[in-house]
Amino acid sequence: MPELPEVEALAHDLAKRLDGRAIVRVDIANFSCLKTYDPPISALAGAMIDGVSRRGKFLDFDVSGTHLVLHLALAGWIRWKDEVPKLPAKPNSKSPLAARIVLDNGSGLDITEAGTRKSLALYVVRDPNDVEGIARLGPDPLSDDFTIDVLADILAASGRAQIKGVLRSQGNIAGIGNAYSDEILHAAKMSPFKPANSLSPEELDLLFATIRSELSEAVARADGLPASELKGEKKSNMAVHGRTGLACPVCGDTIREVSFADRSLQYCPTCQTGGKPLADRRMSKLLK
Ligand SMILES: [Zn+2]
Structure with a gap:
């Protein structure tokens, strides 16, 4: 998408x-x-x-x-x-x-x-x-309306909801979907399952800066390309999204995948979850 x-x-x-x-x-x-x-x-x-x-x-x-x-x-x-x-x-x-x-x-x-x-x-x-x-769109993350205080309010209002789902909810923030939420969380070295209201002030700073930098860098790369080249451009710059089983470009660990809502998400255990793979809820349910 x-x-x-x-x-x-x-x-x-x-x-x-x-x-x-x-x-x-x-x-x-x-x-x-x-x-x-x-x-x-x-x-x-x-x-x-x-x-x-x-x-x-x-x-x-x-x-x-x-x-x-x-x-x-x-x-x-x-x-x-x-x-x-x-x-x-x-x-x-x-x-x-x-x-x-x-x-x-x-x-x-x-x-x-x-x-x-x-x-x-x-x-x-x-x-x-x-x-x-x-x-019902939330603020655009590249607009001046989107400040660190706005992000802090969104996270606080989301309670213990998993940060991955909070970032890709269009009512919270407009324009981030499954791919860029994976990329932002990887670049911010944050677990996709981290509760939204559990970020330290340093983590909040880092997440805010990463949302801005990941999206504006992707906009700069994509801008000026014709529609026919955009999909390939997006795919070739992903660090974790869609790269299950491949090496993390940052640390070399193997990128993993778990189910998330009706889709799946990709992440790097070493960069994001202290080296521990996340439990796949779909799999554990099937095994019960
Ligand atoms: Zn890594």
Whole structure:
């Protein structure tokens, strides 16, 4: 799933390509992805695109005051096309195409979703905050609103909840998902299962600085890359996420994996948990 750095880079790339262009039409190829009906998708036809920005992991296309909001979910992506087919895209359940935006110069973009579990979402709204997932977003970790005091309040309010889940909850902090929460906790040398309200002042300082540095470095690496190169760029810079069984780039220990909620997380025992592997709750439940 694209997270803050990738969505930020997508927004920059798309803003450059789309600014000042008009939308000819938006084809919906998979109707289940369109979550709103008022304004209708046809309201976008003929309107100029004024900008593209990121809100958490959402992309917000400002189309002359009407907003097309996109959440790429787990397997969604955007493919830029210098030339799109003239005929409207037909609904086809076997095709990964979810929607197509056709521009006035014949170019456009395909919004695609791989796999059978369809969760990509498109909204047409008058105000981005009409999208519930945007209205309930916590502060953006790269904005000036996100201070160490704000982080301290979030952690205190989370009680003994595991820090991994607190970091990736969009209502707490906007834009951090499964991958960057693994990376941040590894860089801060913190156990993913550490209770949120148990950090010392030094650990709080370190976690705050690490959230900022991990995300801003990833944004800097991703910025300027076209959509087609972003996924590979993200993957190649991960220290622990998605690297189960490989060597930790910091200490050389073997990176482990445990289940977490409906996903799994990766971590380095030497860097993060005093050398002790975390118990996999899913496994211990099965063995009982
Ligand atoms: Zn390590």
